[in-house]
Amino acid sequence: xxxxxxxxxxxxxxxxxxxxxxxxxxxxxxxxxxxxxxxxxxxxxxxxxxxxxxxxxxxxxxxxxxxxxxxxxxxxxxxxxxxxxxxxxxxxxxxxxxxxxxxxxxxxxxxxxxxxxxxxxxxxxxxxxxxxxxxxxxxxxxxxxxxxxxxxxxxxxxxxxxxxxxxxxxxxxxxxxxxxxxxxxxxxxxxxxxxxxxxxxxxxxxxxxxxxxxxxxxxxxxxxxxxxxxxxxxxxxxxxxxxxxxxxxxxxxxxxxxxxxxxxxxxxxxxxxxxx
Amino acid sequence: xxxxxxxxxxxxxxxxxxxxxxxxxxxxxxxxxxxxxxxxxxxxxxxxxxxxxxxxxxxxxxxxxxxxxxxxxxxxxxxxxxxxxxxxxxxxxxxxxxxxxxxxxxxxxxxxxxxxxxxxxxxxxxxxxxxxxxxxxxxxxxxxxxxxxxxxxxxxxxxxxxxxxxxxxxxxxxxxxxxxxxxxxxxxxxxxxxxxxxxxxxxxxxxxxxxxxxxxxxxxxxxxxxxxxxxxxxxxxxxxxxxxxxxxxxxxxxxxxxxxxxxxxxxxxxxxxxxxxxxxxxxxxxxxxxxxxxxx
Ligand SMILES: Nc1nc2c(ncn2[C@@H]2O[C@H](COP(=O)(O)OP(=O)(O)OP(=O)(O)O)[C@@H](O)[C@H]2O)c(=O)[nH]1
Ligand SMILES: Nc1nc2c(ncn2[C@@H]2O[C@H](COP(=O)(O)OP(=O)(O)OP(=O)(O)O)[C@@H](O)[C@H]2O)c(=O)[nH]1
Ligand SMILES: [K+]
Ligand SMILES: [Mg+2]
Ligand SMILES: [Mg+2]
Numbered sequence: 001x002x003x004x005x006x007x008x009x010x011x012x013x014x015x016x017x018x019x020x021x022x023x024x025x026x027x028x029x030x031x032x033x034x035x036x037x038x039x040x041x042x043x044x045x046x047x048x049x050x051x052x053x054x055x056x057x058x059x060x061x062x063x064x065x066x067x068x069x070x071x072x073x074x075x076x077x078x079x080x081x082x083x084x085x086x087x088x089x090x091x092x093x094x095x096x097x098x099x100x101x102x103x104x105x106x107x108x109x110x111x112x113x114x115x116x117x118x119x120x121x122x123x124x125x126x127x128x129x130x131x132x133x134x135x136x137x138x139x140x141x142x143x144x145x146x147x148x149x150x151x152x153x154x155x156x157x158x159x160x161x162x163x164x165x166x167x168x169x170x171x172x173x174x175x176x177x178x179x180x181x182x183x184x185x186x187x188x189x190x191x192x193x194x195x196x197x198x199x200x201x202x203x204x205x206x207x208x209x210x211x212x213x214x215x216x217x218x219x220x221x222x223x224x225x226x227x228x229x230x231x232x233x234x235x236x237x238x239x240x241x242x243x244x245x246x247x248x249x250x251x252x253x254x255x256x257x258x259x260x261x262x263x264x265x266x267x268x269x270x271x272x273x274x275x276x
Numbered sequence: 277x278x279x280x281x282x283x284x285x286x287x288x289x290x291x292x293x294x295x296x297x298x299x300x301x302x303x304x305x306x307x308x309x310x311x312x313x314x315x316x317x318x319x320x321x322x323x324x325x326x327x328x329x330x331x332x333x334x335x336x337x338x339x340x341x342x343x344x345x346x347x348x349x350x351x352x353x354x355x356x357x358x359x360x361x362x363x364x365x366x367x368x369x370x371x372x373x374x375x376x377x378x379x380x381x382x383x384x385x386x387x388x389x390x391x392x393x394x395x396x397x398x399x400x401x402x403x404x405x406x407x408x409x410x411x412x413x414x415x416x417x418x419x420x421x422x423x424x425x426x427x428x429x430x431x432x433x434x435x436x437x438x439x440x441x442x443x444x445x446x447x448x449x450x451x452x453x454x455x456x457x458x459x460x461x462x463x464x465x466x467x468x469x470x471x472x473x474x475x476x477x478x479x480x481x482x483x484x485x486x487x488x489x490x491x492x493x494x495x496x497x498x499x500x501x502x503x504x505x506x507x508x509x510x511x512x513x514x515x516x517x518x519x520x521x522x523x524x525x526x527x528x529x530x531x532x533x534x535x536x537x538x539x540x541x542x543x544x545x546x547x548x549x550x551x552x553x554x555x556x557x558x559x560x561x562x563x564x565x566x567x568x569x570x571x572x
Contacts, residue, residue, distance in 0.1 A: 019321045022501040025312060084524060084552065085386025085497065114552070116429070117422035124417035138425075167552075169527040204384065206318035206501025208529040229385065232470045234503035257385070257415070 004047045006039055014054075014275075021237030021274045022206050027244050031057050055271045061240060062267035064249035067196060067223050070099060070160045075107070075153035077161050077186050077193035079220070081179060082200035083212055084167030087228035087254055089118065091200055092162045093125035094254065094262035100129055104159040109149030110135035111142040111182060112166035122164050129259070132156075142166065142178065143185040150189035163194070170215030179219045196223050198251070203229045203236030210238070213246050222246075227265070228254030235274050281313040281570050285347035298346055300336050306350050307335060317530035317569045320505045323539045331357045351570065358566035361535060366559045367519065367544035369396075370490045371461070376408065376454040378447075378462045378487040381521075382480055382511055383495035385468030388523035388549050390419065392495050393465040394426035395549065395557040400461050401432055408459035409434040410450040412443040412483065413467035423465050430554055433459065443467070444482050451487055464489070471510030484515045491518045493546065496533060498525045504533035505540045512541040523549030526556070532569050 004010065011032075018028045035044060035053055044050045070076045078095075080088045089112070096106045108126050110133055112118035119135045126133040134149035146163055153161040165182065168175035186193040199222045201209050216222055227236050230253045239250060250265040285306055292302040307328055314324045334353050343349040371377055379396065381389045390413070397407040409427045411434070413419035420437050427434035435450040447464055454462045466483065469476035484492065494508060494517050511517060520541075522534050525548045534545055545560045 016321055019315060020502045022318075022503075025315055083499070083527070085388060087386060115422075116425035117418040120418035120421045121416070169524065171527045202386070202497075202499075204497070204501060204503055204507075205499050206529075206532070207316055208318070208499040208527070211528050229470075232384070232503065233472055233506050234501065238501065 005045055006047050006050050010047050010050075011036075017275060018237065021235035023237035023274075024207060024210065024241040027241045030244075051275055055275055058240060058271045058274075059267050061244045062250070062270065064243060064247060066249040066251040066265065069196070069251055070104060071195040073190075073192055073195045075150065075158045075161050075190060076195045077150055077153070077163065077190050079163045079165060079183065079186070079194045079197045080200060081165050081197060081216060081220070082167065083169055086167070086200045086202040087226075088167065088200045089121050089125070089164050090257060091198075091226050091228060091252075091254060091262065092122070092164050093129075094259055095162055095252075096125070096131050097129055097259040098262060099160050100131065105157070106131045107149065107153045107156070107158040107161045108133045109146060109161055109163040111145045111149070111163050113138060113140045113142050113145060114166040118164070118166065143182045146182050147185050147189045150186055150193060154190060170212050176215065176219045183220045194220070197221060198224055198226055199248075200226045200228055201236075201239060201242070203227050203253075204232060204234040205238060207238065209242060210245065213242050213248065217246065222248055224249050224251040226250070226252045226254065231255045231261070236270070237274055280572070281309065282347065282351060282572060284309045284313070285350060289346045298341050300341070303335050303340055303346075303350070306340075306346070307332060310350070310354050313570060314532060317532035317571065318501050318504070318536075319532035319569065320502050320536040320539075323505065323536045326539070327357070327361065327535075351572075355566050355570060358535065358569060359562045362538055362562040362565055363544045364562060366561065367546055369546065370518065371405075373490060375460050376451065376462045377460065378451065378464060378489040379491045379493065380464045380466065380484060380487065380489040380515070381493050381495055382466055382515060383468065384470065384497075384507060387468065387495045387497045388521075389468065389495045390422050390426065390465050391552065391554075392521050392523060392547075392549055392557070393423060393463045394430055395554050396463055396547075397427065397432045398430045398554050399557055401430065405460040406458065407432050407461045407463055408450065408454045408457075410447060410462055410464045411435065411437040412446045412464050414439050414441065414443060414446075415467045419467065426554065433457075443479060444486050447483050447487050462487070471507045477510070477514050481514050492516060493519050493521050494537070494541075494543070495521045495523060496537060498522050498527065498531045498533060499529040500533040504536040508537040508541050512543070517541055517543045519544050519546040521545075521547045521549060522560075526550040530569055530571060531565060534565055535569060
């Protein structure tokens with residue numbers, strides 16, 4: 001087989017692959033420019049060499065170490081936040097499943113008191129795994145549910161409390177203030193809480209994910225990301241831009257709707273899916 | 277990132293202007309900025325390519341080359357062509373013909389189908405029609421509960437779906453009940469599904485055959501990225517969409533998916549979801565969407 005040399009057609013195809021994976025144009029430029037300079041200096045002339053060099057650059061960006069899961073504190077209080085419908089509640093169920101399998105005791109806190117049947121959804125998952133759910137009524141103050149939930153976690157000597165929050169657009173001031181209040185109240189119930197805040201990003205999301213991280217980060221420190229719906233055809237490339245811009249690691253990816261469909265993030269596989 | 281297109285074009289042309297009259301190659305540079313703006317708005321790569329090729333001819337005409345305000349002229353052309361592509365006017369629901377009229381909602385997981393079903397019921401109730409909500413999602417935990425709760429909030433009837441029923445049977449029974457009880461419109465909420473999930477796509481095709489909906493609406497998230505074309509194409513091929521509802525539009529997503537979906541399916545965007553509350557449903561306005569995509 002004769003190996004192909006890099007040419008304009010190759011760069012065009014590469015650009016299309018990167019753009020259609022939802023990586024931001026600026027990130028793409030930053031990745032490609034230094035590599036193209038090397039080409040002009042007579043390096044990376046084979047397409048395979050160029051691709052490997054590009055993948056190495058992408059892996060550098062993605063190589064942030066995710067925080068320990070679960071965090072060490074007992075009870076460890078974990079907030080799961082994000083915009084509407086990304087997969088927060090399902091991810092909590094999956095995390096609960098994973099924790100239980102590793103021998104931790106888990107409690108769910110149903111702090112989405114807004115969406116119709118959000119509490120029932122979490123209870124339903126809880127029942128399947130015999131994980132207790134602390135809840136109040138639809139419309140209750142979510143901060144009060146968090147407080148009650150963390151107090152219960154302490155008195156029952158639970159290892160990890162996973163807090164399900166309502167979906168909210170990052171542009172809604174009041175809802176973001178509500179989130180801040182929930183985090184403050186958590187700290188009053190348990191020393192140092194919340195111990196980990198997870199932002200859930202839907203892999204189907206385009207450039208708006210940048211704005212999501214920016215504004216959620218304003219409300220509370222985001223320690224790590226979960227990227228859901230990676231079982232579809234969207235490559236989730238925007239998270240490369242997210243880790244590049246915000247230096248937030250990715251812990252897990254969601255690969256379906258079942259409890260087992262959660263895996264630790266594998267940067268290599270992620271990059272290979274974008275550049276075969 | 278995300279600089280305003282208008283500013284970018286002004287500065288591009290100002291630099292070039294310094295050298296006298298604009299040339300066609302200057303305009304090409306301007307079009308490159310337009311391309312970037314569309315990509316940043318999440319319009320699909322291929323859709324952008326076709327779109328730019330289409331506006332090129334007009335952009336290279338005297339309108340821009342000889343204008344004292346070439347940036348504004350170019351934006352005007354792009355804006356007009358965007359509106360043209362998005363569909364000039366709002367297209368209403370297809371409510372003609374014998375009742376009950378079935379409407380089927382389909383889409384990816386979490387896009388907003390269940391919420392939109394309830395919003396549409398409220399919208400139709402305001403028009404003095406009698407809607408009937410049908411939960412046909414037996415998979416997602418508490419999905420039936422969710423729609424039943426929303427139906428109560430809107431004050432409309434809801435089919436009493438049992439979780440052990442098959443979706444195809446649910447919709448057949450629901451249609452029969454709607455006919456017997458004199459409901460005007462039957463709004464069917466289906467489970468979220470991936471466009472590449474063959475089994476689930478077959479299921480929705482079966483549902484469609486069973487009820488022959490007058491409208492099949494794809495409910496799509498305004499924050500969707502490049503994949504919108506694949507999603508829309510697959511659903512369209514499988515169930516023949518008649519329209520689109522774009523949700524979560526009240527945020528700051530530029531909503532380029534609207535253009536992508538319209539371009540690959542030819543289906544009109546009928547409604548916008550602009551909030552979680554049940555009155556947060558708007559009729560689609562192409563001009564506003566065009567401005568938004570351009571970041572104006
Ligand atoms: N295919 C796929 N679907 C997923 C995944 N994670 C979640 N979902 C589905 O996405 C939909 C929304 O999930 P939820 O967990 O309810 O999302 P949420 O963020 O809690 O939603 P809100 O609370 O309404 O904001 C459901 O249909 C889930 O089954 C995933 O990794 N892959
Ligand atoms: N901000 C905002 N949220 C919306 C809008 N439409 C729906 N949502 C929210 O998006 C989330 C998902 O909505 P659902 O109606 O449950 O979505 P779905 O498509 O039925 O989800 P699945 O059945 O799991 O596939 C919920 O939190 C809704 O409140 C909208 O226009 N704006
Ligand atoms: K995917
Ligand atoms: Mg939820
Ligand atoms: Mg639903």
